[in-house]
Amino acid sequence: MESIKELSKEIPQAVISRLPRYFRYLGELKDEGVTRISSKELSNLMHVTASQIRQDLNQFGGFGQQGYGYNVEYLYHEIGKILGLDKTHKLILIGAGNLGQALVNYMNFQRRGFLFCGIFDNNPALCGKKIRDIPVQPMENLERFVKENDIDIAVLTIPKTSAEEVAGILSECGIRGIWNFAHCDLSVPSHIQVENVHLSESLMKLSFRLKSDARI
């Protein structure tokens, strides 16, 4: 089998965005003790065509064998590696409100190797408070903490009014990725990867579909 590392550079964006879903289904199958699955069975489960599954997985050199199907555990681990889940990521949270607290408390992230190491908030009333044993620190400590603790990813759960300024600070202290929940697009140098979660926009898409549905 060809090396995944060499191949993955040219993978279309649409395929990449489907990988986490494959990973989720394969993880569930693995947990249920399923050892192998055909593209047809996986297709029925995931409600995508078997041909799309084969095409997607062929992007990585193909993991299946005709007449045998896919080895669930092997495929699960390989997709995990492609997604970078074979290494640990060190995260900080900026903004310790309800949403931020929910993210820190969500155990699944830790299971996938995403470890919250620090929490920051500009509200003095929150400083010292602990969320899953991690104390909330004032924003003044941010820069030093990121540098000293080799943090990969900053999670922004702050209002958009302060997001741009905080992103500027993060850029300067060597953060590599920002998971941005602030309702704005951040201007950061191109070597910083930004993944946006714009909840309002997701809700608007649902609203559009409800409206379209009503007209049919």
Next chain:
Amino acid sequence: MESIKELSKEIPQAVISRLPRYFRYLGELKDEGVTRISSKELSNLMHVTASQIRQDLNQFGGFGQQGYGYNVEYLYHEIGKILGLDKTHKLILIGAGNLGQALVNYMNFQRRGFLFCGIFDNNPALCGKKIRDIPVQPMENLERFVKENDIDIAVLTIPKTSAEEVAGILSECGIRGIWNFAHCDLSVPSHIQVENVHLSESLMKLSFRLKSDARI
């Protein structure tokens, strides 16, 4: 100008998914007192090509005038109408944990016409507690509440282990849309619109990009 209602059925999915972002930028321009903007200026602001902006907006019959540009307020309101934001949506929250509380407390949803009317949780310790003046009710009340209050959208911030069962109940009491934060795909009748927010998958996409970036 042609009627938006007649045209919007054939709009490509990719265009639809870009509309909330246009809406956000136009709203900000409007708030700053900008009355008109050229596709070139909007392009610089949004970091998409002017030709894509023109193409996207032409899907709705075109809102611009050569040499004048777009009327910001008009375009903002028209896109709002396309997205169904000219009407009020009645929401319930199911799952009153940190994430659910964050959503109920997020004022921007209300400003866009998304009104939380009821909150449900299966934890008896939470029942009676108020979140933004809305009392948490036991799950037994769910079905009657949805029917009596003409609820449009249910927001699921519950573990995936119970999501499928709750979605089944919701299907039977006439809900039209589900905003699903549970980490699973729901099987519901096709007349129910489901919009998923799978936070783990978003984080995995960021992880993939960090990994790809490291190889360059």
